[in-house]
Amino acid sequence: MDKEQAVQSLTDVMAKFTAYIGKRLPTDIKGKLAELQAAETNSLAKEVYASMSSNQEAADRLDRPSCQDTGVIQYFISAGAKFPLLGELEDILREATLEATRKGPLRHNAVETFDEKNTGTNTGSRVPWLDWEIIPDSDSAIIDVYMAGGGCTLPGSAKVLMPGQGYEGVTEFVFDVITSRGVNACPPLLVGVGVSTSVETAARLSKRAILRPIDSKHPNANAAKMEELLEEGLNEIGIGPQGLSGKASVMGVNIESSARHPSTIGVAVSTGCWAHRRGKIRINADLSYDVLSHEGVAL
Amino acid sequence: MKKILTTPIKDEDLESLNVGDVVYLTGRLVTCRDVAHRRLIELNRELPVNLEGGAIFHAGPIVRKKDDGQFEMVSIGPTTSMRMEKFEKQFIERTGVKLIVGKGGMGPETAEGCQTHKAVHAVFPGGCAVLAATQVEEIEGAEWQDLGMPETLWVNRVREFGPLIISIDTKGNNLFEQNKARFNAKKGPVIERINSQVKFIK
Numbered sequence A: 001m002d003k004e005q006a007v008q009s010l011t012d013v014m015a016k017f018t019a020y021i022g023k024r025l026p027t028d029i030k031g032k033l034a035e036l037q038a039a040e041t042n043s044l045a046k047e048v049y050a051s052m053s054s055n056q057e058a059a060d061r062l063d064r065p066s067c068q069d070t071g072v073i074q075y076f077i078s079a080g081a082k083f084p085l086l087g088e089l090e091d092i093l094r095e096a097t098l099e100a101t102r103k104g105p106l107r108h109n110a111v112e113t114f115d116e117k118n119t120g121t122n123t124g125s126r127v128p129w130l131d132w133e134i135i136p137d138s139d140s141a142i143i144d145v146y147m148a149g150g151g152c153t154l155p156g157s158a159k160v161l162m163p164g165q166g167y168e169g170v171t172e173f174v175f176d177v178i179t180s181r182g183v184n185a186c187p188p189l190l191v192g193v194g195v196s197t198s199v200e201t202a203a204r205l206s207k208r209a210i211l212r213p214i215d216s217k218h219p220n221a222n223a224a225k226m227e228e229l230l231e232e233g234l235n236e237i238g239i240g241p242q243g244l245s246g247k248a249s250v251m252g253v254n255i256e257s258s259a260r261h262p263s264t265i266g267v268a269v270s271t272g273c274w275a276h277r278r279g280k281i282r283i284n285a286d287l288s289y290d291v292l293s294h295e296g297v298a299l
Numbered sequence B: 001m002k003k004i005l006t007t008p009i010k011d012e013d014l015e016s017l018n019v020g021d022v023v024y025l026t027g028r029l030v031t032c033r034d035v036a037h038r039r040l041i042e043l044n045r046e047l048p049v050n051l052e053g054g055a056i057f058h059a060g061p062i063v064r065k066k067d068d069g070q071f072e073m074v075s076i077g078p079t080t081s082m083r084m085e086k087f088e089k090q091f092i093e094r095t096g097v098k099l100i101v102g103k104g105g106m107g108p109e110t111a112e113g114c115q116t117h118k119a120v121h122a123v124f125p126g127g128c129a130v131l132a133a134t135q136v137e138e139i140e141g142a143e144w145q146d147l148g149m150p151e152t153l154w155v156n157r158v159r160e161f162g163p164l165i166i167s168i169d170t171k172g173n174n175l176f177e178q179n180k181a182r183f184n185a186k187k188g189p190v191i192e193r194i195n196s197q198v199k200f201i202k
């Protein structure tokens, strides 16, 4: 394959994958929703879970985006330093977004800031949004695609706490955000918490946290314990699907962290809605690919 | 048995409904959101659709124009109703609308409007846009198309559209306000318990 063909073939794969994730939920989310639905006892909540599953069934059958808000397209890239199309990836993902918008079809969700004009293509300045991480010795690339819907993006918040507020302050911050702003984000939510130095580092980590599989655990024992405590605690509030109350408030809580300045605790929360449309794909050096987030996918 | 409301909706159809009841709608459902509310209330423009006894949907759909010029509903889901709180009470008063469908709750002003003018607010499950689209039989009209696809007033003929969960009833009860109070009451003790276990800074 020459370079031009390689670019074309990867663009095609990424366009199809981007459109695909708007129609079918990842395996871990599907499993979690089924679990929550089976455990639910509140009659209104059961009604809502039933609507969700018939909606996903209809989206699959009719091959349509399962929610009308297909979001702003974001790609989180972990690229090997030796990945052959490293320099081309930015253009490839932009083209893939254009193509997915036509094919999906995806709703037009890119408004050029300050001009306040919808570009009508889902592309614009720095959109699709790209987040990069370089993996030193690798020659493959792992790409997470995320559809950032309006409702589920709105609760997002970040703050820098004083060390005296401690992890207790982190708990309070998470609870405040979810109880005051979570209801309109289409719960049950996947909650991502970033703990770091400053607002932007914490915010980026909180977003990475909701890209992690739902049942994964933070490698640090204290952090893993806090994930569990927050999940149990938020569920005890019983926000339920669509905020109508029910057994669960969240599908899970994932924490990502970094070392921090001793004088600050940066904390941020990102939320994913029940229709958490994300996908993970690994592109190998020969441009063959493996879809990691959705079982049994044919693109 | 499914409880089905049919447009035009009469006061008597709504009086026995309570928050938390589930109903379905058959008849006409018109999408109506931010700018349409603003045009009527702030700019005093007349709505191009008669909503007396009618139903509106806070929603911005994906609509496809077919080859024969007809519109087809691809995907239609509710948007956050609270954004219309500022206008809804007057909107109810001016239009005679009886059923407002959206996502999440609305505030005290809308609840007051619902009580005074015998109207209800109901929730359609968010994110279930394909399910909703399959309950639209036909798009009968499209007014104010200058507003673009999300804001156009799409006049839909729907059949057993729902589930619609009553969130504000004609007595002024407000399900989301009640829930909010309950969630907040539970919050304190839960936080306290967690915080006794996260004293990692020693």
Ligand code: SF4
Binding pocket: A067, A068, A069, A070, A149, A150, A151, A152, A184, A185, A186, A273, A274, A275, B077, B078, B126, B127, B128
């Ligand atoms: S919060 Fe999610 S499911 Fe709900 S309307 Fe927005 S994108 Fe769709």
